[in-house]
Amino acid sequence: MKILIAGGGAAGLCAAAAAAAEGASVTVLEAGRTVGEKLSRTGNGRGNIGNTDMDAAYYNASSRMFVAELFHAMPADSVFGFLRTCGIETRTVDGRIYPMSEEAPAVTANLRDAAVRCGAVIHTNAPVRSLSKREGKFYAGTGSWTYEADRVILATGTSAGCRDRDAGEDASLARSLGHSLVPFHPALCPLRTDVLKGTSGVRVRASLTLLADGREVMSDEGQVQLTDYGLSGIPAMNLSGTAGDLLAEGRNVRIRLDLLPSFTEEEAASLLGERTAAGIPENAVLRGLIPAKLIPAVTGDDQSLAERLKNISLRVYGTAGAAAAQVLRGGIPAEEVDPRTMASRICKGAYLCGEILNADGLCGGYNLMFAFAGGILAGKQAAHA
Numbered sequence: 422m423k424i425l426i427a428g429g430g431a432a433g434l435c436a437a438a439a440a441a442a443e444g445a446s447v448t449v450l451e452a453g454r455t456v457g458e459k460l461s462r463t464g465n466g467r468g469n470i471g472n473t474d475m476d477a478a479y480y481n482a483s484s485r486m487f488v489a490e491l492f493h494a495m496p497a498d499s500v501f502g503f504l505r506t507c508g509i510e511t512r513t514v515d516g517r518i519y520p521m522s523e524e525a526p527a528v529t530a531n532l533r534d535a536a537v538r539c540g541a542v543i544h545t546n547a548p549v550r551s552l553s554k555r556e557g558k559f560y561a562g563t564g565s566w567t568y569e570a571d572r573v574i575l576a577t578g579t580s581a582g583c584r585d586r587d588a589g590e591d592a593s594l595a596r597s598l599g600h601s602l603v604p605f606h607p608a609l610c611p612l613r614t615d616v617l618k619g620t621s622g623v624r625v626r627a628s629l630t631l632l633a634d635g636r637e638v639m640s641d642e643g644q645v646q647l648t649d650y651g652l653s654g655i656p657a658m659n660l661s662g663t664a665g666d667l668l669a670e671g672r673n674v675r676i677r678l679d680l681l682p683s684f685t686e687e688e689a690a691s692l693l694g695e696r697t698a699a700g701i702p703e704n705a706v707l708r709g710l711i712p713a714k715l716i717p718a719v720t721g722d723d724q725s726l727a728e729r730l731k732n733i734s735l736r737v738y739g740t741a742g743a744a745a746a747q748v749l750r751g752g753i754p755a756e757e758v759d760p761r762t763m764a765s766r767i768c769k770g771a772y773l774c775g776e777i778l779n780a781d782g783l784c785g786g787y788n789l790m791f792a793f794a795g796g797i798l799a800g801k802q803a804a805h806a
Contacts, residue, residue: 422444422445422446422571422572422803422804422805422806423445423446423448423569423570423571423572424440424445424446424447424448424570424571424572424573424574424800424803424804425448425450425559425561425568425570425572425573425574426440426447426448426449426450426573426574426576427450427549427552427561427573427574427575427576427577427594428449428450428451428452428575428576428577428578428775429449429450429451429453429456429457429533429543429545429576430456430457430458430459430460430576430578430775430776430792431457431459431460431532431775431789431792431793431796432576432578432774432775432776432792432793432795432796432799433449433451433456433574433576433577433774433775433796434449434456434457434460434529434532434533434536434796435503435532435792435793435796435797435800436574436576436772436774436796436797436799436800436803437449437536437541437543437800438503438507438532438535438536438539438541438800439503439796439797439798439799439800439801439804440541440574440799440800440801440803440804441536441539441540441541441800442535442539442800443800443801443804443805444804445572445800445803445804446540447536447539447540447541447542447800448541448542448543448544448568448570449536449541449542449543449544450544450547450548450549450561450563450568451543451544451545451546451547452546452547452548452549452577453545453546454545454546455545456529456533456543456545457526457528457529457532457533459578459581459582459583460525460528460529460532460789461525461526461528461529462525462582463525463789464517464519464525464786466524466525466526467519467523467524467525468519468520468523468524468525468526468527468528469517469518469519469785469786469789470504470509470511470518470519470520470525470528470786470789470790470793471497471500471501471511471517471518471786471789471790471793472516472517472518472785472786472787472790473513473516473517473518474516475492475497475787475790477489477492479782479783479785479787480780480781480782480783480787480791481608481662481663481750481779481780481781481782483603483754483755483779484755484778484779484780484781486755487755487756487758487760487778487780488760488780488782488791490760490761491760491761491763491791491794491795491798492794494760494761494762494798495794495795495797495798497790497794499797500790500793500794500797501518503793503797504528504532504793506535507531507532507534507535508531508534508535509527509528509531509532516785517785517786518786547563547566548563548564549561549562549563549577549594550562550563550564551597552573552594552597552598553597554598554768554770554771557571557770558570558571559571559572559573559770559771561573571770572770572771572772572803572806573770573771573772574763574771574772574773574774574796574799574800574803575594575595575771575772575773575774575777576773576774576775576777576792576796576799577592577594577775577777578775578776578777579605579743579748579749579752579776579777580605580743580744580749581607581608581609581743581746581747581748581749581776582743582744582745582746582747583743583744592605592752592753592777595753595765595771595773595777598765598767598768598771599767599768600753600754600757600765600767600768600773601753601754601757602751602752602753602754603751603752603753603754603779604751605743605749605750605751605752606662606665606666606669606740606749606750606751607661607662607665607740607741607742607743607745607746607749607750608658608661608662608665608740608746608747608748608749608750608781609658609659609661609662609746609747609748609781609783609784609788610658610661610740610741610742610745610746610747611648611650611651611652611653611657611658611661611740611741611745612651612652612653612657612660612661612664612676612737612739612740612741613650613651613737613738613739613740613741614650614651614652614676614735614736614737614738615651615735615736616647616648616649616650616651616735617647617715617718617733617735618717618718619714619717619718620647620714620715620718621647621648621649622646622647622648622714623646623647623712623714623715624644624645624646624647624654624712625644625645625647625680625711625712625715626642626643626644626645626682627642627643627644627645627656627678627679627680627682628640628641628642628656628678628679628682629641629642629645629652629656629657629660629676629677629678629679630676630677630679631660631663631664631667631674631675631676631737632674632675632676632677633667633672633673633674634672634673635673638663638667639660639663641655641656641659641660642656642682643655643656644656645657645678647715651735651737651738652676652678652735655784657676658747658784659783659784660676661740661741661746662748662750662781664737664740665739665740665750666750668737668739668740673736674736674737675734675735675736675737676734676735676737677732677733677734677735678733678734678735679730679731679732679733680711680715680719680730680731680733681710681711681730681731684731686727686728686731686732687727689727689730689731690725690726690727692710693706693707693726693727706726707719707720707726711730718733719733747784747788748776748781748788749776749781750779750781751779752776752777752778752779752780753773753777753778753779754779755778755779755780758773758778762798762799762802763795763798763799763802764799764802764806770806772799772802772803773795773799774792774795774796774798774799775791775792775795775796776788776792778795
């Protein structure tokens with residue numbers, strides 16, 4: 422069985438190692454100078470490759486059934502068992518799973534070497550520019566060469582995090598085989614919002630709540646970074662994909678910033694009252710509770726101080742671009758792929774996995790787990806189809 426894999430990222434490398442281990446003749450065509458460039462940067466270089474809580478609820482709403490069925494077919498234990506056969510041992514920190522060395526490039530190197538040991542051939546600087554199917558065979562053209570294969574696995578990823586890639590190319594191969602496309606937009610990226618004057622660069626533990634036309638949609642808590650254009654940090658990134666969806670619908674989108682998430686408003690008012698009663702001057706009552714640069718931004722308003730601390734309203738104008746995003750939301754609709762095999766329901770003999778599918782998750786290893794599981798499953802199934 423000759424299998425061609427377009428893309429040498431997390432999903433493509435797993436597919437290559439899995440298919441080659443099953444005895445298939447595997448060729449990987451990677452557009453970049455090296456395989457796994459994004460994988461090698463994940464987790465700020467530490468390699469957050471998974472999570473102990475792999476619930477489908479942590480993925481975008483339109484894909485949750487697909488994700489649940491995929492992880493039923495390829496459970497997390499099976500994924501990590503496969504990674505272990507590739508030489509990747511792991512450790513868990515606060516529910517997030519990392520390679521034992523906490524070095525993301527080691528994950529890429531081990532997956533690449535495992536695929537090559539099993540006989541896979543990897544070509545870099547080899548972008549697939551055309552893909553067609555004729556008389557049961559697939560033909561992939563790179564401009565300088567045409568490759569023939571019995572099966573094709575599309576693991577091309579997206580332009581998220583790339584400054585030199587056109588998002589219009591992200592799903593072009595799948596579309597050439599008849600697949601449709603949910604338009605892409607950035608996810609897991611900073612938000613462009615109203616700004617609090619003089620607070621750029623401040624980091625604070627806070628809660629963010631996303632509202633559409635005044636209705637609460639979702640919330641997240643953690644370290645938030647205030648910037649000169651809006652909000653960054655994991656909570657802002659986790660809200661960004663849904664914020665983009667809502668903005669595309671023409672909704673009035675706002676963020677409620679809560680600077681004291683561990684207190685109710687009544688508890689915050691009581692705390693401030695106790696501090697004032699203890700003789701702490703008015704200009705120092707917030708000192709030590711929130712970062713000093715934030716204090717001028719939350720005083721002098723008509724609201725009570727406790728209410729202001731808990732309810733700073735910021736309008737959302739957009740999200741950062743694809744180059745600043747960890748993933749893109751959108752892609753090939755999940756219903757066009759069988760989650761039990763990753764086989765295309767549109768084109769027999771084609772398999773799709775990884776970020777080109779419309780199934781993005783939150784920060785915390787969810788997107789890599791989706792890529793690993795889909796890649797492993799696609800490689801195994803394609804080798805025996």
